[in-house]
Amino acid sequence: MRKHSKIPKIKHPLLLLLPVAILFALALEPFGLSSAGFLCIFLILYITKQLTIISSWKQTLLASLLFSSLVTLTSFYWIWNAIRNISGQGIVISSLLFLVYALLSFYKIGFIFFGSVFLTKQKIIKDSYLFLLVLPSLFLVSDWICPMIFPVYWGDLFRNQILWRQMARFGVEVLGFVSVISAALFYLMFLKQTKGFRTYFPYLLPIVCFFSINLYFLAETIPQVGIVHLALIQPNTKYAKREIQENQEWMTSTIQSVYDIGLETIRFAPKPIDLLVLPESSIPFLGTLDSKNPNSTYSKSFVDVTESFVKLSNAPLAFNELVWDGGSRNSFTLLQPISFVSDRRYKQALLPFGEYLPGENHFPLLRNLFPETSHHIPGNLTDALRFQTKAGEMVTLSPLICYEILYPELGRKMIGHSPSEFILNLTNDSWFESQTETMQHAGAGKLRSIELGRPVVRVAVTGLTTAYDLWGREMMGELQTFQKAIGYLDLPLVPKERTTPYLQFGPRPWRIMAVFLIFFVFFRSPRPILINKMKNEIEI
Structure with a gap:
């Protein structure tokens, strides 16, 4: 008698793409339901299996485009605001640009769908091999291999589960890999007709092992080498388009507003400040680097504000500025007390269509569609920044500007090049005008702190201003978004020499392993024509 699967058959599996997209959104902030992420992956496995059975390239393409569009509409709908603000276009043009973006933005699912259909067209692959090795x-x-404008990894669906996300010590790609394997184990278990713990034990044991590894990481005791007292300023400066740069009244009001909240921060500090921090775009368009170039952003008022903060607090000031140094640069600047020397690090990972226009040299008309896009040029890999605390200790930090927190390998390169004791991320999410975007962007810091083995402090111009420890736990709560706020943080430091598996080995071993497993299954599995030939020989 034929045994039936406990997973029901659905006549039109592509209809599942809508609930899958909803579950995807529920897994990310502001909901943060890792159970939704797990179910999302489970249904993607089911849909992929059905696509291999249908074996139609048209259906596979349709599934890829639908998934990308639905995920964008449910999880990343806030991108519409960014497109509208950066393009300066009306609702119709902005909506058309958003539609094109939605169709293509999450194209990485196509690699999974098409890869699975191609492999199963060429070979007869056992379910166990398909789900546990190939997928x-x-x-x-x-x-x-699928770069995105706003990088999202499969492991991000599980970053809000404190125990499970500890696997990110091996990298977010490994967190995603292990999560897919766990969902696949349940999928294979549900395919079985038989019941009983002994039958299910081989499927549950690997998942228990993954939990045990994560539990060990979570229980680990990590030595501290000191504490620094940070004063974090959230000035709530609104995003500003280029015409505002010539509006003297607006610029003067913004500078005064930042100066006032800075004075308040210093005046009411509960203890001596070791580092004062202003976020990205607190005072937009301006900088403190003097230059004779006609494009110089130098502002004497900006210089006066920053130097006043340093004098009054007798502490270094970390802030963001726009400077002209061989081109427009988005800079993370550390202004030292007494000497008033500025140490600058230029942003390396620039936001496409926000800070530069990809392909503008070949397609100049793009500038007409995105007139607010900047002309920034990227910086190079440099040393960590250093400052002295009130106790006389030298502390090092790795600077990341806004978008850079989304790239695990950038953080790994920076710390590998110049080890630090914590990571400081200055950011500006005001262009998106979305609480959801702000929380999703901040959520990436949880995995970076685990991957890189260092606390991450995030200071945002309109929020969220927060901090994460080495396990991705919040250390100070979140300051209210879209309002002025001040945060004080006693930040525990870790040794500069601290390492993690991700810092030691990076993603390369896991990528090699994944490619090997795909080829292993491909060459080990028989061809369909060989199976048909064997059947014909038996009949004869």
């Missing part, structure tokens, strides 16, 4: 590997490789 997790395709998920991992898609994270690797």
